[in-house]
Amino acid sequence: MTNWLPSRESLKSPLHVSLAQTIADAIHDGRLSHGRKLPTHRQLADDLKLSVNTVSKAYDILRRQNLIDGQIGRGSYVMDSATSEEQPFKLESEPENLFDMSISRPLFNRMHVDAMRSTLQTMHTNLDPALYLSTRPNIGHEKHRKTGVKWLAACGLETRAETVLMTNGVTHGLSAALSAVLHPGDVILSDTVTHHLLVSSAAYFGYRHIGLETDEHGILPDQLAKACAEFSPKALYLLPSLANPNVHMMPDERRRQIADIARQHGLYIIENDVFGPVATDRQTPVSQFAPELSIYLTSFTKCAVSGLRAGYVVGPDHLLPALTARLMVFGWMATPLICELASRWVEDGTAQAMADWQRVEIGKRYSIASQELSRFNWKGHPSGLHLWLQLPPDWDSSSFSSHARQLNVAVSPESPFLAPRSTPRNAVRVSLGSIRDTERFRQALRLLASLLSRPREPLPQFAY
Structure with a gap:
């Protein structure tokens, strides 16, 4: 780097971000080649008349992007571009050698980073000031809701902009939907094994949460009808497409049956369709069959980029005032800048391209799991982000998770996903997308398979 230095005059505020971007640009265009040693923090700070802290923060950004690496005593070096393409940045500081399969996260590569940078640069030059100056x-914003109609059509839901509300992701919308149709003490139904945020939300809000038995397609219609007659529920929570955590794809006929039962009993349906148009075999949303009773939720966090917390709520006309009021209470409004970014990706096809890419890459992970876990009982979907791994009789979910952690593999035990008073299912959730490197993913599955292949042993009570 002695032959190349960024210009101090070219740096903008915040200085550490500008410095990191300048060095990154030099790496990408070849001015800084693989293996090139960078100046020490102190040296570069002195050369550019910056603080050491500014340089340190810039180098940290470059390390998270996997553009540079460093070792104590050796300094910092430019990484191989091929490695950078595979792992464009580190999401967070993780314990050494941890195989974290507990986090629900889509895969990503350089495409996602480049798309984000490109869109942000474009927004810098042609952004409507109303998107950051207004709080209403x-x-x-109307243009975001109109664009949402296009994305919702790709999800299989036909609607109009007047019924679309913007949210900061599905969780924001779920809180609004629950409180719009339920009061403390009211009954809400769901699968026995359901999304952990529903379990938590029902407990926080004081709802009576009852889980219903399912088969490989989801909730059984006769069980739903029986529960409606017995408990007089106010709402039904559904995740019928690539359900989290016990992955299934509910067929259209089952969805129609559920919609008919809901209509007979005046039962509100809250449908979480967070995976959007990822699966090729996706079915018609249940909300399409009973729009007058349905609140439909989706976002971009599972099918595009996990940090793109923009989403949509679609509700019947008579619930829109209640939904709007509660969205205000839980977050005032969806962040306009994030909604603008998501809308641009819908309009230019980036969002759909990411969903298509996700389908292909998760399909590859599913194939690897099919090979490595072929001797064991599990279920999943070629487009799903998770596997639901059934454990042998001598294991329980909690102890298996603890034993796996001793092998540096983190999986999710079943307890957060169980409706109250439900019988344990003796299973764990295994994420397919949270380990970026394919070979490390395969290695983690082999560690799980080795654990399943031998008898359960007690863990020591004390760590030495």
């Missing part, structure tokens, strides 16, 4: 409308 609370339902979201």
Whole structure:
């Protein structure tokens, strides 16, 4: 780097971000080649008349992007571009050698990073000031809601902009939907094994949460009808497409049956379709069959980029005032800048391209799991982000998770996903997308397989 230095005059505020971007640009265009040693923090700070802290923060950004690496006593070096393409950045500081398969996260590569940078640069030059100067409308800007109609059509839901509300992801919308149709003490139904945020939300809000038995397609219609007659529920929570955690794809006929039962009993349906248009075999949303009773939720966090917390709520006309009021209480309004970014990706096809890419890459992970776990009982879907791994009789979910952690493999035990008073299922959730490197992913599955292949042993009570 002695032959190349960024210009101090070219740096903008914040200085550490500008410095990191300048060095990254030099790496990408070849001015800084693989293996090139970078100046020490102190040396570069002195050369550019910056603080050491500014340089340290810039180098940290470059390390998270996997553009540079460093070792104590050797300094910092430019990494191989091929490695950078495979792992464009580190999401967080993780314990050494941890195989974290507990986090629900889509895969990503350089495409996602480049798309984000490109869009942000474009927004810098042609962004409507109203998107960052205003705090209304609370339902979201009209152009974002109109674009949402296009994305919702790709999800299989036909609607109009007047019924679309912008949210900061599905969780924001779920809180609004629950409180719009339920009061403390009211009954909400779901699968026995359901999304952990529903379990938590029902407990926090004081709802009576009852889990229903399922088969490989989801909730059984006769069980739903029986529960409606017995408990007089106010709402039904559904995740019928690539359900989290016990992955299934509910067929259209089952969805129609559930919609008919809901209509007979005046039962509100809250449908979480967070995976959007990823699966090629996706079915018609249940909300399409009973729009007058349905609140439909989706976002981009599972099918595009996990940090793109923009989403949509679609509700019937008579619930829109209640939904709007609660979105305000839980977050005032969806962040306009994030909604603008998501809308641009819908309009230019980036969002769909990411969903298509996700389908292919998760399909590869599913194939690897099919090979490595072929001797064991599990279920999943070629487009799903998780596997639901059934354990042998001598294991329980908690102890298996603890034993796996001793092998540096983190999986999710079943307890957060169980509706109250449900019988344990003796299973764990295994994420397919949270380990970026394919060979490390395969290695983690082999460690799980080795654990399943031998008898359970007690863990020591004390660590030495």
